[in-house]
Amino acid sequence: MTIRPFGRGRLTGAVDVVVVGAGHSGLAMSRQLSRLAIDHVVLEHGEVANSWRHERWDSLRLLTPNWQSRLPDYAYDGADLDGFMTMPEVVDFVTGYARFIAAPVRTGVRVSSVTASDDGYVVETDRGTWRCRSVVIASGAHGVANVPAFAEAVPCAVQTLTAKQYRNPDQLDDRGVLVVGASATGLQLADEIARSGREVTLCVGEHIRMLRTYRGLDIQRWLHTLGILDERWDTIDDIVRARRVPSPQLVGTPEHTTLDLNALTERGVRLVGRLAGIQDGRAQFSGSLANHCAMADLKLGRLLDTIDRWVAENPARLMSAVAGLRPADPTERFAATRLEASPPLTLDLAKGRIGTILWATGFRPDLRWLQVPVFDRKGRLRHDGGVVDAPGLYVLGLNFMRRRKSSFIHGAEDDVRDLGTHLATHLRQGVVPPARRAAG
Amino acid sequence: MNATVNKVMEAKVDNGVNVEALLGARQALTDAPEAARFKWRATCSWVNGTHSRSTVQGFFGLGAEQSHKTAFTYDADHPEVFASEDNGSTPVEYVLVALASCLTAGVAAVAQNRSIQLRSVKATVEAGMDLQGILGIDSDVRNGFDGIKVVYDIDADASREDIAALVAQSQKRSAVFDIVTNPTNVAVEVR
Numbered sequence: 315m316t317i318r319p320f321g322r323g324r325l326t327g328a329v330d331v332v333v334v335g336a337g338h339s340g341l342a343m344s345r346q347l348s349r350l351a352i353d354h355v356v357l358e359h360g361e362v363a364n365s366w367r368h369e370r371w372d373s374l375r376l377l378t379p380n381w382q383s384r385l386p387d388y389a390y391d392g393a394d395l396d397g398f399m400t401m402p403e404v405v406d407f408v409t410g411y412a413r414f415i416a417a418p419v420r421t422g423v424r425v426s427s428v429t430a431s432d433d434g435y436v437v438e439t440d441r442g443t444w445r446c447r448s449v450v451i452a453s454g455a456h457g458v459a460n461v462p463a464f465a466e467a468v469p470c471a472v473q474t475l476t477a478k479q480y481r482n483p484d485q486l487d488d489r490g491v492l493v494v495g496a497s498a499t500g501l502q503l504a505d506e507i508a509r510s511g512r513e514v515t516l517c518v519g520e521h522i523r524m525l526r527t528y529r530g531l532d533i534q535r536w537l538h539t540l541g542i543l544d545e546r547w548d549t550i551d552d553i554v555r556a557r558r559v560p561s562p563q564l565v566g567t568p569e570h571t572t573l574d575l576n577a578l579t580e581r582g583v584r585l586v587g588r589l590a591g592i593q594d595g596r597a598q599f600s601g602s603l604a605n606h607c608a609m610a611d612l613k614l615g616r617l618l619d620t621i622d623r624w625v626a627e628n629p630a631r632l633m634s635a636v637a638g639l640r641p642a643d644p645t646e647r648f649a650a651t652r653l654e655a656s657p658p659l660t661l662d663l664a665k666g667r668i669g670t671i672l673w674a675t676g677f678r679p680d681l682r683w684l685q686v687p688v689f690d691r692k693g694r695l696r697h698d699g700g701v702v703d704a705p706g707l708y709v710l711g712l713n714f715m716r717r718r719k720s721s722f723i724h725g726a727e728d729d730v731r732d733l734g735t736h737l738a739t740h741l742r743q744g745v746v747p748p749a750r751r752a753a754g
Numbered sequence: 755m756n757a758t759v760n761k762v763m764e765a766k767v768d769n770g771v772n773v774e775a776l777l778g779a780r781q782a783l784t785d786a787p788e789a790a791r792f793k794w795r796a797t798c799s800w801v802n803g804t805h806s807r808s809t810v811q812g813f814f815g816l817g818a819e820q821s822h823k824t825a826f827t828y829d830a831d832h833p834e835v836f837a838s839e840d841n842g843s844t845p846v847e848y849v850l851v852a853l854a855s856c857l858t859a860g861v862a863a864v865a866q867n868r869s870i871q872l873r874s875v876k877a878t879v880e881a882g883m884d885l886q887g888i889l890g891i892d893s894d895v896r897n898g899f900d901g902i903k904v905v906y907d908i909d910a911d912a913s914r915e916d917i918a919a920l921v922a923q924s925q926k927r928s929a930v931f932d933i934v935t936n937p938t939n940v941a942v943e944v945r
Contacts, residue, residue: 520926590937591937602925602936
């Protein structure tokens, strides 16, 4: 391994590894590279923990309890292990980590392109050029909001916002709001906006129903204890589909509330099918709502069955795994998702009742700067558990990238350990990507 | 249960569905998206009154013209209470037939893939319609169904939840369910 020291004040130079992004993933990788004595720099277009600071709505808390807020050699050290961090607390946590590991972060440096060269990669930024042998993409999974093509047909009197642009209900006029998408995001926003007194309609397609607590324990405790969060990408039948699954319907609140479609119905939110199109100023909803809800109910039932079976088979292991907590009786279940007999199939957007459409339809990474031919025909990064399909190129933090927990803060630890080892081997072997592949 | 025993047990399940071929096609068409583009066709000729006869035989797929083993014909008409001669099912009944047969084929395929032996599968389909729509009596009433209800009676080696999951997955993957539940642009032209 060649160590090429660089001056502290220089904004450009040669380095073994460039990590793009100083969020929790990029910092965790920085820690791993430091442990392996690999020379690297972390380039961040904004500040440390930038998207946690600037691209989340005000009321958001993590979906994972504080005991899961951990990064390599670092963990939440407060008293409320079962609580859920607010965004300012997450920012403190991540920036505290950057200080703790003394990460070589260059903030305010925007990467404009990464291209392959004879001996690695050239990283162009708005503040100079870096040459390196390896690049770690840690710029996040939430770069661009997915918005359907028919969004263009939304009448101009209706405001549209993505979940990235939404902050709080004060941004909205007093009219009704159509929230599109029933992931954790869609449910939380529908709930908050309904509480603000606005009429809310929620478009529900495929979704993952979840309970916040089951048998007296947080669902994350069960998923962790049963090893479900550690399931690897190379053991899943259809990983492409598994990666597309929307985030489970969860919210982190001090009250440990379960937020599901029934709770929203009680709050007065109207449930309709997936938004299938917009024609002549009318939103068209799919007639598949009942099936999507039936599927989600069945899947939740199967998860709870799995937990019950595990408790029945492993009482001794359970006691140590949950630190003396005794799970409650398995009698509690959940009510089937309640729906109207005939949910509406259309909604007139031009009549003035709807003031805002909120797209909670997921995100994709923004990798327009990555000018290496590593994308499939649908524009998705080709990677095998984070090892991108070009020598020396790695990615972090994508949904179910390497493990089911890869997109969570606590998922970074195992992923950077694996990928750091792979990267170190790559540097030792001196494999270089062929420059001619940079043409794409 | 070890893998060998598991495999032997799976081999016993036979719903007459070649799952290996279906999974093979899925892989092949993932790698060759152009071959996955199909065109389905039918022709329909007026016979007399509300009676028409439709034929299907050719279709396009896997990059080439294809054909059914034989031409299938379908007579459509209206019943005598509509002052018609009742030479065949009504067109709306063909929609119910299409939905039920698509979902039922899906139930068999999903069951095979999940190693569930089916003994009997019966779907009963009912759709409501208010004739004030097609007769132009009330403009607030749509022409089409006001709802469709499908009830399955399934006898299979599986729990009630697993059977419910079969039916749910079949809907998720059904072409006709999608056609019926989601809008489709329709272009009708005259040559």
